[in-house]
Each structure stands twice: as C-alpha cells, then as structure tokens.
Amino acid sequence: MPLSEHEQRMLEQMERALYAEDPKFASALEGNGLRTYTRRRVYQAVAGFLAGIALLMAGMVAQLIWVSVVGFLVMLGCAVLAVTGWRKAPKPGEHPQGTARRQVRPKRSMMDRIEQRWQRRRDEQGH
Secondary structure, eight states: OOHHHHHHHHHHHHHHHHHHOOOHHHHHSSSSHHHHHHHHHHHHHHHHHHHHHHHHHHHHHHTTTTHHHHHHHHHHHHHHHHHHHHHSOOOTOOOTTTOOOOOOOOOOOOHHHHHHHHHHHHHHHOO
C-alpha cells in the first residue's frame, strides 16, 4: 500500500531530523541494512563450507584424520550459519522482524533510545 501525502511528509521530516541530529548514524542507516548483512553472512558461510570440503578432502589425501574432522566441523558450522541466516533474511519489500515497538528494558539499546526520543517529540507536537 503506498504512503499518503501526509505520511510521506512525515517520513521526510523524520529523515531530515535524523540527519540534523546525527548525520553519522543516518549515513550508516542508508545502506541496505539487515538484508545486506544476512546475505553477506550467507555468502561467507557458503565460502566457509567450501573451505571445509577442501579441508576434508585434504585430510583424506594426506591421511590425517584430524584435518578431515576439522573440515567436517567447519562444514557443519557453516551450513548451520547459512541456513539460519537465510531464514532470518527479510524478503524484498518486507520489514525485518522485531521492528515493532519493544517494551522498555532496564538496559536499552541505542535504537530504543532513539525511538523513545522520537515518540516524545511527536507527543510534544500534539500528533
């Protein structure tokens, strides 16, 4: 569903406020975010899996069982990372899980503080 004009203006206002308040943080958020991170993690896991196969085969050729075992463990670990990373990756156009407002915890993350600050500003403006 496309955003209404009011929602687009509010989004632009939020972006300007974020750039004004913390330009370094805003530029860090410009990337593709979680989707790029999980995709990169899956690619790294696949590369690690291939390295594990190479270790497994090298251990078999050199008749060093411990190298083969290490290769198998690397393969297993990378396969787990790839599968969990693939499942956690948001689909195109989908918002990542966990973006809903969370309850305040005793130790708040930076995003929780930013979200709380933004909500406070909206409440002060009467929205």
